[in-house]
Amino acid sequence: MFRAGPVPPPAALAALSPDGPIEHEPPLIALGDRGPALHRALAGVTLGAFDERIVTWLASWDSPTVVTLASLIHRARATERTPARAAARSA
Secondary structure (H helix, E strand, O other): OEEOOOOOOOHHHHOOOOOOOOOOOOOOOOHHHHHHHHHHHOOOOEEOHHHHHHHHHHHOOOHHHHHHHHHHHHHHHHHHOOHHHHHHHHO
16 A cells, blocks of 8 residues: 655646636646646545556646646545535534
């Protein structure tokens, strides 16, 4: 088992805000920054060997797809952490 730890955001991702919808094609990031972008989105999630294999495969996809996927994961996780969402789950 692996745990996706905190990964510092690549410089190109620092300008991206995963807090809202992406309306236009996001900026390009280098192939070597795509895996860290996905791992940053998955920080704290326990990953198995096959999970890691899929993250590596996804990181080979085109830059706009990887950035959008990482953003979607960030936003979905942020939604789960909102107080209203937490209250709804415990009700």
